[in-house]
Amino acid sequence: MRLNPRISQKIAKTVIWFAAIVVLVLLFSIIIYILSKGIPNITWQFLTEIPSDMGRSGGILSCIVGTLSVTLVATVVATPLGVGTAFYLTEYTHESIVTKIIRFSAESLAGIPSIVYGLFGFIFFVIYLKLGWSILSGGLTLAMMILPTIIRTSEEAIHTVHPMYREVSFSLGGTKWQTMIKILIPSALPGIATGIILGIGRCVAETAAVILTAGSALQMPVSIFSPARTMAVHFYILARESISLEKAFATAALLIILILIINIGANILVNRFVAKSH
């Protein structure tokens, strides 16, 4: 017997609304749980002292510095490569077998598990290039990981620049290079920035790839050749080895706050970009 279409419509609508609500509740319950357990433990001392006794006491200043410096290296390396690739794909060539191969490589890179990046970074940067467990090794590994994100978002951003802008620039005698520097980059900037911010978010959240390449040393790093422990790695070690639940929650809460800020920033940029291009 077939269900009455009106009843099936009602059932389907209820199920679909229910699923959406379940996902939202799940998301907020995870975030609120971590924040409520963690925020009370985030003190001034927690933010400004380096960990002592394996992380049982003290703060996480060296891990904050670790996260920031690894992320900075990754962003500085990946941004020119990613944005440059996007410009090559959109402005400097026609669709061909070469662009197909480049796009396929970027898509494939995006799918490679972070632990495989970790294995590669360990054998290539840490061992083969003799960089050791260091901020540099970790940052370079992460740069490879976020490259596809930056390529894809920049490409989309450049695509949305109205073709008229290019034509006007060319008709005024502007060269390709001038058009790019003076016209395309400024118009596509919010979109490009969104890609970079999303990349930063991935770096901050990453554990598997960083633990194998930047190490897990608790000392304050002094240069990009020092080993470092990022906040995500610190949280993982605290939680998994049950060193200190209190410090683990505080670290996780700080991570979530950071990710929240990064996501809100990306969203504001996207909305401004969308508003501008319409």
Place this chain on the structure above:
Amino acid sequence: MKLKKFGERIPQSLFFLIALSALSALALITIFIFIEGVPLIAKVGFFNFIFGMKWAPSLGQYGIFPMIVGTVLVTVGAVIIGVPIALCCSIFLAEFAPRQLSMLVRPAIQLLAGIPSVVYGFWGLIFIVPAIRNYLGGPGLSILAGSIILAIMILPTVISISEVSILALPPLLKEGAFALGATHWQTIRSVLLPAAKSGILASIILGIGRAVGETMAVIMVLGNAVALPSSILDPARTLTTNIGIEMGYASGEHQQALFATGIVLLVIIMILNASAQYAIRRK
């Protein structure tokens, strides 16, 4: 004039070199993982490595079959739990949600993708693992716990890609179905979903890729025992967690065996990626 042309040419070739970065990265990763891992597979024997039941690095025994089974079971579980919820969510966003609400839900789902995987693992360890232990029995650290955590983690991938593929359909399809007197749900089920099939398929394949590749969250809730699981309440080990757990102290042949595990992982992911891209292009 000549100078200007020269200036234009430098960027052109420079951009080409930069554009090769993604390809070079992919090539480097593949080459180095293979160089490190292949000698061990050659030594142990391909068949013994893939189908070997015993993983005992101290005895020189390297068989990863239990981990392949672990990976497959955890992933299948994640798909069974996660995909229906994700598809409902994508239909919700594309068809049912009022504009204001979808403006709120979309960033929320993005946020879900941004939360560090270790946080999911930790949350699972606190809520899911004890719940399974108390209500269903077993140690709690189990395939089921891993599947639930991964189901949550693949939601953003499946939701966003299938939503985009539903939204990309020409409005004419929907209008035609409505004009024939179909209800909204009938339109979705018999017109929109079949038309967006390839995009939805791609989203599921990419979701599977994420589940297969996830490491840290799974380490925390799976129990990590190297034995063939006999039920979903048993602990297990996946290919990724095998690397994640042992890489910290492995050396020599043992380390090579972890790279060999990485090769298997890389090949599985490459096959999944290629089929997802094929599915996306086909439409």
